[in-house]
Amino acid sequence: MPSHLPGSPTPRRAVLGGLLAAASVPALAACSGGITSLDGGGDLSGGGSSEDGITIGTANFTENQILGHLYAAVLKDAGVKVRVRPNIGSREILFPAVRGGEIDLLPEYQGALLHHLDEKAKATEEGEMQNRIAMALPAGLQILPYGLAENSDAFAVTRETAEKYGLSTLDDLARHNGKLTIGALPEVKTRVVGVVGLKDVYGVEFKEFKSLDSSGPLVKGALRKGDVDVANLFTTDTDITAEGWVVLGDPRNLIPGQHVVPLIADRRADSRVRKALARLGAVLTTEALTELNRLVDKEKEDADDAAVAWARKAGLVG
Amino acid sequence: MGELLMDLGAWLTSGDQWSGVDGIANRLGEHLEYSLIATVIAAAIALPTGLLIGHTGRGAFLAINLSSFGRALPTVGLIVLVFLASGLSMTPVYVSLVALAVPSIVTNTYAGMRAVDPETRDAARGQGMRAHQVLLRVEIPLALPLIMTGLRLALVQVVATATIAAYVSFGGLGRYVFDGLAQRDLVQVLGGAVLVAAVALVLDLALAALQRALFVNRPA
């Protein structure tokens, strides 16, 4: 079980409410996008078409590739031709590619996507974030209803570091300004949910920022070795509990909820796609996603095989 | 494009950009450190090997084909492989860079030795020189131009490839390229690339100058 962050509790009721509330948003977004749509493929109703197939892009970490293959599995089952391009890079690289037309569909995360679109975004509640994202998206793009599964950012330290410096929340970090080193993805250095926000919200200043990876071998290796004191990890990473690492609490709600949400180009969004992905979102839980991560990362199953096997077991594909 | 170049100018000349851990001065120092250490290690392995093969004529097949093998070896794969085997340290970086540099040096050193006229070699022996004297006083001086070519080639390749250190969390100018990619900050990527190219060219010119100096002093 990954430790949930104190700052982003997600009672199931709120999630389901958000799911329903959010379902109406994409249509709105699509309308505004459809009129000025650059590709000219969309009509005024904002309806795209998945007739010619869909290219799914994924970021450079395991979970995103699993999600991409899950999307592919349910879409294929719905009769859509799909192609998955795994392991492309950061959101900063992927997002323009959806706009540019090389990619049609991305597994995204609410909070991270919102902050990418609007650095000053304050929303942390799922339904509100969904609306804010829809409003902030450029013409031609839309999000579909978000799913149950959530993978949030965690700032974690080893048990020894937590005891040595008396750390239990992000607030505690500020008492050791200039002493601690943080390790994270390069882009976290310039992100609000990262070094920028930790300084603005918690007044934390690190001695050094080390560019590492997304909850991958570099950042975890560095945390184990003591090369970094604080590591940016994913809450769905099973190593957090396995290694006994301490996830620092977020009393000031810096870290937004990170429900999985599909980002899609208007030109490809039709009801077939919407329905298939909504069904997946309603069934895939955080626990299931965490287990899938474990199967691929630890048991070395292929991301596509693990995704298809799970979707079949969940009754999503025949 | 013009805008990108203006931004590049600003990036390269801003005082902030030069100071601190992530400053150009520090990253430049790290890059030089990685490149020079790797090239020196490679030379320590490759020069004796090339000289030995050239002097004895044994292992010529290896010397000729090693450079082709070295060119074919994918650095990205090698660094990941060594990383997975040995963990988070500079070892994967140095192993990859040395593996890249050794073949160029061995092959060129061997070629230089082979280019020595056999009659010159025989003449030296005829004058009563011992094997090591022939090597030190005749063969190496005559092979020097090609040996230096190998070293220069290796150094340029190592400097350009030391960028990869950033992929496994270390510093050097590659930091700007990899961070700029992740942040989609093209100015940073371009800045890193320009600095790497500049380092490679300056070091290459420095070795060329050294080579000329050595030529002037070589025994007739």
Next chain:
Amino acid sequence: MTVEWDWIADHTGELTALSVSHLQAALTAVLLGLLISLPLAVLAHRVRQLRGPLLGIANVLFTIPSIAIFVLLLPVSGLTRTTTVTGLTVYTLVVLLRNTVDGLDAVPAKAREAAKAMGARPLRTLLTVELPLALPVIMAGVRIATVMSISLVSVATYIGDGGLGQLFTDGFQRNFPTPVLAGVVLTLLLALVADALLVAVEYVLTPWNRKGRRA
């Protein structure tokens, strides 16, 4: 570090597909590199003043880290094969250009004069005398460029392409050496086979050298 042979046996289809994609990128780049560098080399050979600048530019391009070239091409051609192939082509230029110029330089003046005396026009001389005689040196360049290109394709994994290079990033993220090792070995194999094939091509293309050697 243990190799899981089962994994390799289970993934032969994927490994083949990645190898094909890998080779396709590398070979397209070498072909494009040849198309660009042949005319430039003829120019550099004929017009002495252009030689320095042309070779100089190619040399400078060679010192730029390959990953930076791929990233800098993103605004132009995005996350496409074009980006990969363009980046690789840039790297083939320095070798192909230098070798082709060297090859043309090495053509004996007598051969050129003989062609002239027989009334051949410059273009005809180039095609029927100079290029064939320069072929061994040009082919040496093509071989180096091909092997280098095959090795460099994997760098494009950082922009989501890269053929066998995808095995490197995947194995890295999952702490899984087997795919990485498979990728390295297959890259070496592709390079070796491509190199051997080019030797065979050269053998077929230059019958006169063959006879010469035997004599």
